[in-house]
Amino acid sequence: MDSELSIKSFDELTGVDLYHILKARSQVFVVEQNCAYQDMDEVDFDCLHLIAHKDEALIGYCRIIPPEFNTLSTNLSVITSSSHAALNTMPAIGRVLVLPQYRSSGLARQIMTDAIRYCRKKYGKKPIIISAQTYLLPFYESLGFIPEGERYLEDGIEHIKMVLRVPQKVKVKKESSGIVANVLTFLLLILGLLFIAGLIYLMT
Structure with missing residues (x-):
């Protein structure tokens, strides 16, 4: 839909911004x-x-919690990371x-896509965590x-951590060059056998 999205820190919010954010959050949650x-x-x-x-x-909203203020954490079963410290220092998205x-x-x-894109840009290659209401599981x-x-x-409503x-960059094995080399070797072997067969034929 035709909407305009903006991201502001708390200090950048005007009194009007804050009023409408809190009004919307109260209305929904x-x-x-x-x-x-x-x-x-x-x-x-x-x-x-x-x-x-x-x-x-205001028609939609979410907040992004920076890694240093996020209290949600994950474990090694869900993400791939060599640094255990990174597991508890990730951004979170909430109040969607x-x-x-x-x-x-x-x-x-659109809101979630923009929030994810912003997290990737600002915080780099870190997992992003949410506490989702379970009826929204398919959406997330x-x-x-x-x-x-x-x-x-959580506050009487069923949630799940996500x-x-x-x-991850997928490494593509360069098997084509190996196949080409095998085919060339096979052809050279055939040519060699034909050359030897030709010599034997001429000598008889």
């Missing part, structure tokens, strides 16, 4: 999901806030929302996230 919990937390100060606008109105009237428009995918799997561990309740692996 507290009122709509009938979940009485403390949405505003100290983490917001250290996050990057990705806002989707349409005609200057799209206002009801803009759902089923591809906006959630379609983006490449892999479920990890058992399902758990990790997006670091893209």
Whole structure:
């Protein structure tokens, strides 16, 4: 859909930005999901806030938690890494929302794709972790996230931890050159045998 996305640190948010972010988060995570919990937390100060606008109105949102402030962690069964320290220093994406009237428009995918791209650009080759509501498992799997561990309740709603692996470069074996060499060797052998057969024929 036609929307404009921007990323701001907490200090870059205007009072109006912050009002609409907190209003949307309260609307979706507290009122709509009938979940009485403390949405505003100290983490917001250290996050990057990705806002989707349409005609200057907030229609979608997520926050990116930098690796140094992220408390979620993964294990070696899900990602490939030689450094155990890297397993607990990865960015996280959370508070992903799209206002009801803009759902089923591809906006959630656009928000997540932009958030992932930004994490890759800013934090390099690190896994990205999320705490996903389980009914959204197929959506996050379609983006490449892999479920990890058992399902758990968070504020009365079932969640599961999911990790997006670091893209691995696939090494393609150069077998074609070996095949060519084998064919040439075989042809040389045939020519050699034909040459010897020709000599024997001439000598008889």
